[in-house]
Amino acid sequence: MADNFEKxxxxxxxxNLSDWYTDVILKAKLADYAPVKGCMVIRPxxxxxxxxxxxxxxxxxKERGVENAYxxxxxPEKFLQKEKEHVKGFAPEAAVVTIGGGEELAExxxxxxxxxxxxxEMYKQWTQSWRxxxxxxxxxxxxxxxxxxxxxFLRTSEFLWQEGHCAHxxxxxNTEMVLWALGAYQKTYQDLLALYGxxxxxxxxxxxxxxxxxxxYEMLMPDGKALQGATSHDLGQNFAKVFDWTVLGENGEKLxxxxxxxxxxxxxxxxxxxxxxxxxxxxxxxxxxxIKLVINPILxxxxxxxxxxxxxxxxxxxxxxxxxxxxxxxxxxxxxIAEKTFGWRMSEAELKGVPLTIALGKKEVAxxxxxxxxxRLKEIGRQETGVEMVSKIIEQMLTKIQKQMLEKHKAFTxxxxxxxxxxKEFREVMENKRGFxxxxxxxxxxxxxxxxxxxxxxxxxxxxxxxxxxxxxxxCGQKAQYRWIFAQAY
Amino acid sequence: MADNFEKxxxxxxxxNLSDWYTDVILKAKLADYAPVKGCMVIRPxxxxxxxxxxxxxxxxxKERGVENAYxxxxxPEKFLQKEKEHVKGFAPEAAVVTIGGGEELAExxxxxxxxxxxxxEMYKQWTQSWRxxxxxxxxxxxxxxxxxxxxxFLRTSEFLWQEGHCAHxxxxxNTEMVLWALGAYQKTYQDLLALYGxxxxxxxxxxxxxxxxxxxYEMLMPDGKALQGATSHDLGQNFAKVFDWTVLGENGEKLxxxxxxxxxxxxxxxxxxxxxxxxxxxxxxxxxxxIKLVINPILxxxxxxxxxxxxxxxxxxxxxxxxxxxxxxxxxxxxxIAEKTFGWRMSEAELKGVPLTIALGKKEVAxxxxxxxxxRLKEIGRQETGVEMVSKIIEQMLTKIQKQMLEKHKAFTxxxxxxxxxxKEFREVMENKRGFxxxxxxxxxxxxxxxxxxxxxxxxxxxxxxxxxxxxxxxCGQKAQYRWIFAQAY
Numbered sequence: 001m002a003d004n005f006e007k008x009x010x011x012x013x014x015x016n017l018s019d020w021y022t023d024v025i026l027k028a029k030l031a032d033y034a035p036v037k038g039c040m041v042i043r044p045x046x047x048x049x050x051x052x053x054x055x056x057x058x059x060x061x062k063e064r065g066v067e068n069a070y071x072x073x074x075x076p077e078k079f080l081q082k083e084k085e086h087v088k089g090f091a092p093e094a095a096v097v098t099i100g101g102g103e104e105l106a107e108x109x110x111x112x113x114x115x116x117x118x119x120x121e122m123y124k125q126w127t128q129s130w131r132x133x134x135x136x137x138x139x140x141x142x143x144x145x146x147x148x149x150x151x152x153f154l155r156t157s158e159f160l161w162q163e164g165h166c167a168h169x170x171x172x173x174n175t176e177m178v179l180w181a182l183g184a185y186q187k188t189y190q191d192l193l194a195l196y197g198x199x200x201x202x203x204x205x206x207x208x209x210x211x212x213x214x215x216x217y218e219m220l221m222p223d224g225k226a227l228q229g230a231t232s233h234d235l236g237q238n239f240a241k242v243f244d245w246t247v248l249g250e251n252g253e254k255l256x257x258x259x260x261x262x263x264x265x266x267x268x269x270x271x272x273x274x275x276x277x278x279x280x281x282x283x284x285x286x287x288x289x290x291i292k293l294v295i296n297p298i299l300x301x302x303x304x305x306x307x308x309x310x311x312x313x314x315x316x317x318x319x320x321x322x323x324x325x326x327x328x329x330x331x332x333x334x335x336x337i338a339e340k341t342f343g344w345r346m347s348e349a350e351l352k353g354v355p356l357t358i359a360l361g362k363k364e365v366a367x368x369x370x371x372x373x374x375x376r377l378k379e380i381g382r383q384e385t386g387v388e389m390v391s392k393i394i395e396q397m398l399t400k401i402q403k404q405m406l407e408k409h410k411a412f413t414x415x416x417x418x419x420x421x422x423x424k425e426f427r428e429v430m431e432n433k434r435g436f437x438x439x440x441x442x443x444x445x446x447x448x449x450x451x452x453x454x455x456x457x458x459x460x461x462x463x464x465x466x467x468x469x470x471x472x473x474x475x476c477g478q479k480a481q482y483r484w485i486f487a488q489a490y
Numbered sequence: 491m492a493d494n495f496e497k498x499x500x501x502x503x504x505x506n507l508s509d510w511y512t513d514v515i516l517k518a519k520l521a522d523y524a525p526v527k528g529c530m531v532i533r534p535x536x537x538x539x540x541x542x543x544x545x546x547x548x549x550x551x552k553e554r555g556v557e558n559a560y561x562x563x564x565x566p567e568k569f570l571q572k573e574k575e576h577v578k579g580f581a582p583e584a585a586v587v588t589i590g591g592g593e594e595l596a597e598x599x600x601x602x603x604x605x606x607x608x609x610x611e612m613y614k615q616w617t618q619s620w621r622x623x624x625x626x627x628x629x630x631x632x633x634x635x636x637x638x639x640x641x642x643f644l645r646t647s648e649f650l651w652q653e654g655h656c657a658h659x660x661x662x663x664n665t666e667m668v669l670w671a672l673g674a675y676q677k678t679y680q681d682l683l684a685l686y687g688x689x690x691x692x693x694x695x696x697x698x699x700x701x702x703x704x705x706x707y708e709m710l711m712p713d714g715k716a717l718q719g720a721t722s723h724d725l726g727q728n729f730a731k732v733f734d735w736t737v738l739g740e741n742g743e744k745l746x747x748x749x750x751x752x753x754x755x756x757x758x759x760x761x762x763x764x765x766x767x768x769x770x771x772x773x774x775x776x777x778x779x780x781i782k783l784v785i786n787p788i789l790x791x792x793x794x795x796x797x798x799x800x801x802x803x804x805x806x807x808x809x810x811x812x813x814x815x816x817x818x819x820x821x822x823x824x825x826x827i828a829e830k831t832f833g834w835r836m837s838e839a840e841l842k843g844v845p846l847t848i849a850l851g852k853k854e855v856a857x858x859x860x861x862x863x864x865x866r867l868k869e870i871g872r873q874e875t876g877v878e879m880v881s882k883i884i885e886q887m888l889t890k891i892q893k894q895m896l897e898k899h900k901a902f903t904x905x906x907x908x909x910x911x912x913x914k915e916f917r918e919v920m921e922n923k924r925g926f927x928x929x930x931x932x933x934x935x936x937x938x939x940x941x942x943x944x945x946x947x948x949x950x951x952x953x954x955x956x957x958x959x960x961x962x963x964x965x966c967g968q969k970a971q972y973r974w975i976f977a978q979a980y
Contacts, residue, residue, distance in 0.1 A: 032612065034562045035569070036599065041612055044557035044627065051558065067534035068541065072524045073601075073632055073648050074585075079525070095564075096589035097601065100647075101636030102582050109526065111563075111587065111601070122522065122531055131826045137534065142563055142632065146591030157590075158563050336621045 089209025200461025224434025282353030579699025690951025714924025772843030
């Protein structure tokens with residue numbers, strides 16, 4: 001049955017990843033191009049993914065004692081200019097408000113590209129002594145970094161994100177927080193989104209504009225390019241110093257607070273789409289799937305009985321479902337969708353990446369055929385059951401799928417990670433198969449730049465889990481302490 | 491004990507409402523002035539209120555089948571200009587982006603003041619036939635309407651809100667949705683925020699720019715001025731027509747969809763603060779209170795035992811609490827707050843409007859004094875209990891407080907609603923006590939304008955629950971069908 005769908009025509013992922021990506025986003029109604037250059041519209045099915053990410057990550061954030069707040073969208077130009085590296089990084093992509101309430105503004109306002117400057121100005125006002133630290137604040141908001149070309153979810157002028165901004169009395173506590181945030185991102189990606197990746201530290205050239213150190217979660221996409229999943233920045237005392245923010249220390253000294261900032265954006269949805277889907281469409285990890293199960297009735301006889309059985313199954317599942325899989329159970333037997341053929345509906349559920357589908361007809365009503373649960377991830381196999389066990393079986397299948405999807409991506413990443421010891425080999429990998437390259441690098445910015453110019457590969461990170469391993473820089477041959485990960489990046 | 495606090499100095503509400511309002515917002519750390527003119531920062535304690543409102547209203551929205559989505563922040567100038575009344579209403583308050591990515595933009599972008607125009611452009615693209623309707627979409631976002639002077643929560647250049655935008659095949663279904671939204675707002679205000687108000691329809695002059703009809707929830711503030719709590723607009727086919735949006739109707743005809751939009755903003759928090767507080771500070775309705783109970787230990791002897799008892803109480807409550815009161819239980823016996831005196835802490839809990847407080851000392855540990863639960867709303871009286879009953883008593887007290895707070899505001903509103911039958915009386919009320927005035931009005935815009943010029947009172951609404959009652963217009967003496975509510979507005 002599942003083999004005879006009238007498929008919605010979509011471009012094949014196996015043939016052209018980039019075209020498939022856009023096609024599946026538009027056809028599954030995750031998002032659309034906005035009439036404003038560089039901007040996108042996140043449609044309900046795509047926004048439900050963001051709501052799932054928010055819900056999951058917000059719990060982790062609050063458990064850590066970080067509270068949500070909201071700071072203004074507009075940042076006075078002079079604020080952005082306070083930190084030299086910071087303004088260099090963000091000014092070129094700024095959207096600038098020059099008119100407000102019908103009048104030319106005396107001071108131009110930047111639509112926030114990130115909120116360090118406006119937040120720290122307030123932190124300075126709110127704190128007098130070490131007792132007022134730590135400041136532990138996060139905000140969920142929109143930010144703008146001008147783009148001329150839209151790449152849905154991955155590169156848009158406006159995107160949604162959370163930005164955590166904390167301040168501490170000492171460096172140790174600050175570092176702890178930076179690494180905690182990185183860990184929370186890793187957990188969100190691996191546990192919720194089933195996306196494997198490498199937690200590491202950025203090179204000097206690739207770190208955040210204004211940071212002492214930037215940590216990152218880097219994932220490998222099916223085309224062998226890297227996607228930066230989220231970053232956590234150790235800002236040291238840099239911003240405190242340029243903002244001249246001091247508090248009274250425990251021993252009466254002037255103390256510049258140690259700061260960190262960390263963010264995860266709607267870009268994460270881009271990774272989710274790109275990694276998990278296949279030629280038939282999206283594939284949603286069960287924990288984030290807006291719809292976890294579609295019950296698709298075969299209409300055209302005994303409809304009332306078939307729908308009644310569908311409702312019984314739905315009730316059974318909803319009564320016993322765990323909070324791990326909050327997605328909806330939908331019966332596609334009424335309204336506009338019931339006008340479509342059974343086959344169209346089956347392929348629509350595939351396109352949308354719904355983890356499980358049940359096709360329901362006369363035989364299931366008669367009890368001559370058991371209820372068959374069809375997984376979107378084919379390799380875990382269909383399962384047959386009666387109504388009384390349906391909830392349990394579904395829970396088991398969802399758990400298996402979630403685990404399997406992460407393992408698949410991990411296996412893919414490992415299979416496409418190449419330890420390389422000569423620049424010739426490095427270039428060959430980049431020209432042919434791409435992927436993550438692990439190579440020794442002397443940490444000299446010149447080598448890093450040359451490698452990028454000659455191969456398109458940028459330094460993604462040094463994996464935190466790796467031990468020191470002496471070797472020779474792939475480019476210049478000088479001594480090198482670590483293998484770093486290089487890849488072409490999105 | 492409760493009478494001997496060292497109070498944080500706050501301005502008295504009974505003496506100057508407006509100064510008290512700002513003072514209490516700043517001192518309880520709900521919000522602060524931003525370094526950008528007209529903007530505010532919502533601090534964690536204030537943002538928790540918005541999170542509570544979001545959570546409550548979002549459930550209602552989703553139950554109605556409306557889905558969340560996200561549309562761009564920027565609206566091309568020409569979009570706003572499509573609907574004549576709409577642009578007239580919003581252009582004067584626009585923040586305009588003229589530079590993007592370092593270049594002067596060919597077309598200026600308006601930072602959204604509301605999203606009708608950008609959303610409906612997309613709806614038009616997404617729908618071909620009556621089967622694609624209804625479109626039921628909501629978004630939670632920030633909007634900007636330029637203001638020169640900030641009035642925290644009540645009038646700021648940027649604010650947060652939700653905006654629901656639905657489209658239907660016919661007028662009846664459209665009206666149903668408009669009234670559903672109004673009902674959801676009334677429920678949110680009354681059930682969650684304990685704010686009584688009048689649901690009514692706006693006059694032609696006061697309706698939304700571009701709407702056929704605007705419905706509103708109007709509340710009376712302690713100074714006798716009205717606050718508009720939320721609005722729901724029946725847009726008729728106005729926007730569909732100016733956007734030339736048609737779909738194929740059921741009988742093959744060209745159909746202009748019927749539309750509605752509805753919004754509730756962070757302004758609601760302004761009403762919450764203003765109505766419920768008193769000379770001692772804020773007063774949070776239990777259902778929205780970020781902290782529902784403070785356990786305040788008397789430190790200075792047997793501290794370990796006192797803290798242990800506090801923790802036992804906390805555990806007991808958290809184990810049994812209902813989802814109606816999701817606020818935290820906090821023990822103010824460690825960290826920075828423990829450095830403050832007991833009295834300071836008691837008055838801090840009052841300032842923050844925490845519904846319940848327990849002061850805990852040696853006597854409670856010894857069991858010679860029962861645990862005493864002190865309500866912020868004094869008239870419901872303290873209650874004594876042992877640990878085993880503490881959860882139940884607290885739940886009962888919270889329920890009683892929630893109910894009482896709404897009843898108080900209702901009683902205040904009714905006591906300050908004046909049925910008036912002469913313009914002389916009308917002016918006297920406006921000059922002396924203000925409040926809601928219920929008066930006959932002929933529905934002629936000229937009378938409405940004259941009344942406003944001469945008394946500052948604007949037409950707030952015609953209450954939906956009122957029957958027709960013939961009379962003479964308070965201003966011109968012509969026949970009038972209804973009593974309308976007039977008041978000076980925020």
